[in-house]
Amino acid sequence: MKPILLMLTLSAFACGGSELEPTRGTTAAIHLQSQLESSTRKVTVRVFAARDRQNVIVTCTSLLSGNVLDDRYELLQSAEFDYPPAAGASFVVSDVDAKDGAVIYVDARNASDQVIGEGCEAGIDIKGGETANVDLVVYPAS
Amino acid sequence: MLSFFAIAIVAAVSPVQRAEQLYNQARYDDALKALGRSCQGATIRESEQAACEKVRAFALVALGREAEARAAFDRLIVANPDADLGADVSPKLQSLFSSAKREIAQVMSLQLEPVSPGVASGSGVSAPWPLTVRVPGDVEVDALHVHIATASTSRYSEVTLRSQDGVWIGMYEPPTEPSAPRYYLVATLTSGVNVNVGDAATAKAVVVSAAPLDPIGYDPLEPQHAQPNALAATRRRDDGDKIAGLPPWAFWTVVGGGAAVVTGVLIYALTRGGGDEPGAVRVGLTFQ
Numbered sequence: 001m002k003p004i005l006l007m008l009t010l011s012a013f014a015c016g017g018s019e020l021e022p023t024r025g026t027t028a029a030i031h032l033q034s035q036l037e038s039s040t041r042k043v044t045v046r047v048f049a050a051r052d053r054q055n056v057i058v059t060c061t062s063l064l065s066g067n068v069l070d071d072r073y074e075l076l077q078s079a080e081f082d083y084p085p086a087a088g089a090s091f092v093v094s095d096v097d098a099k100d101g102a103v104i105y106v107d108a109r110n111a112s113d114q115v116i117g118e119g120c121e122a123g124i125d126i127k128g129g130e131t132a133n134v135d136l137v138v139y140p141a142s
Numbered sequence: 143m144l145s146f147f148a149i150a151i152v153a154a155v156s157p158v159q160r161a162e163q164l165y166n167q168a169r170y171d172d173a174l175k176a177l178g179r180s181c182q183g184a185t186i187r188e189s190e191q192a193a194c195e196k197v198r199a200f201a202l203v204a205l206g207r208e209a210e211a212r213a214a215f216d217r218l219i220v221a222n223p224d225a226d227l228g229a230d231v232s233p234k235l236q237s238l239f240s241s242a243k244r245e246i247a248q249v250m251s252l253q254l255e256p257v258s259p260g261v262a263s264g265s266g267v268s269a270p271w272p273l274t275v276r277v278p279g280d281v282e283v284d285a286l287h288v289h290i291a292t293a294s295t296s297r298y299s300e301v302t303l304r305s306q307d308g309v310w311i312g313m314y315e316p317p318t319e320p321s322a323p324r325y326y327l328v329a330t331l332t333s334g335v336n337v338n339v340g341d342a343a344t345a346k347a348v349v350v351s352a353a354p355l356d357p358i359g360y361d362p363l364e365p366q367h368a369q370p371n372a373l374a375a376t377r378r379r380d381d382g383d384k385i386a387g388l389p390p391w392a393f394w395t396v397v398g399g400g401a402a403v404v405t406g407v408l409i410y411a412l413t414r415g416g417g418d419e420p421g422a423v424r425v426g427l428t429f430q
Contacts, residue, residue, distance in 0.1 A: 036429045036430065037429035040429070045423070045425050047423055054255070054256075071278075072276070077423075089426060089427075090424050091424070091425045091427075092422055092423070092425075093422060093423045093424075093425065094422040095422070096420055096421050096422055096423055097420055097421075098419070098420065098421045102423075104423060104425060106425060106427065108427075108429075119427070124423065126422075127421050128419035128420060129419045129421065130421050130422070131421065131422040131424050132422070132423050132424070133423075133424050133426070134423060134425050134426070135425075135426045135427075135428065136425055136426070136427055136428070137427075137428050137429075137430050138428065138429050138430060139430045
């Protein structure tokens, strides 16, 4: 009877060991992701028209590498949110002028109000009375 | 013999060194007197002009004359863009200096917007060029001049710009068939100090757009541009062929633009039942 119990115990250890590997991998990924996310206290969403006041095309590259506060950009709407959000996992910016090809820019700031992450998506069509859905990836700010 | 050496030592001390000594003794008025009226004067060595402006600013701040101190800092920074006060100065001095440095850096980055020539008033006459410089809201300048020349001449014409809500506008009448236009700016700060943004040797190229569209940056949706008085800054010097105080092209641009906007708004309101419903954006975030 004892040898059978010993074998069962060893089998249980062996099975448990094989399941630990992927679990460790997942934990590591979550840890890297959370460094930026866990430091984020505020999120500002800015919605820009596709062209600036001089009729120059606005791109994510120009926003991410330049000054988003440049008054030549036509800011359709902006809103600041606490992070993490009180409810749900998304933010809604309302009262945005209906425009095609809008550019959505997001910055994430830490408790010291420093920008620690940025994300951007261009070519968003905003229709009157409708809500456009955008999924953004926030990358660490350089 | 001893008095001779004493006189020699006193004579060896420059006005700036003397002012520094007086400042360290909290004799601020005397320090200013030692510096004289100007740090560019004959009594101040060229190598000591920066130190002169610095001591002057320090003494003026100590006497509560901050506007004059700011002017001294402005002169110091314009002449020495890398000037630094060091770490051992009061937060008040550091703040005033940093503010001056930041504003001058912003002024130094001013540039002429791309030019869209207007419509020529007759044959053999070049179309006027509306010149525009956008000044950031947190920067104050008292005056702004554009010095502009073309390849056909080495002589720069000076165009005085006028402010319209942070946008400085002026009008340049180029020679016939202008080519390779170049410019530099001279801004006068509120302290009265001039900042040269470039000079004749380092002049920048003027970007001239091919299409004569929107010659004065006219935006009929902005109320200040809809007022004829606001356009007065762009008047040409000769008052010969004006309509309502404006050059014909500007007048008809205002009239045509206004009519187009009214028509557009009416058509839009009628077709949309007067609705101008905004939309919304829902943003979902993933952190990398």
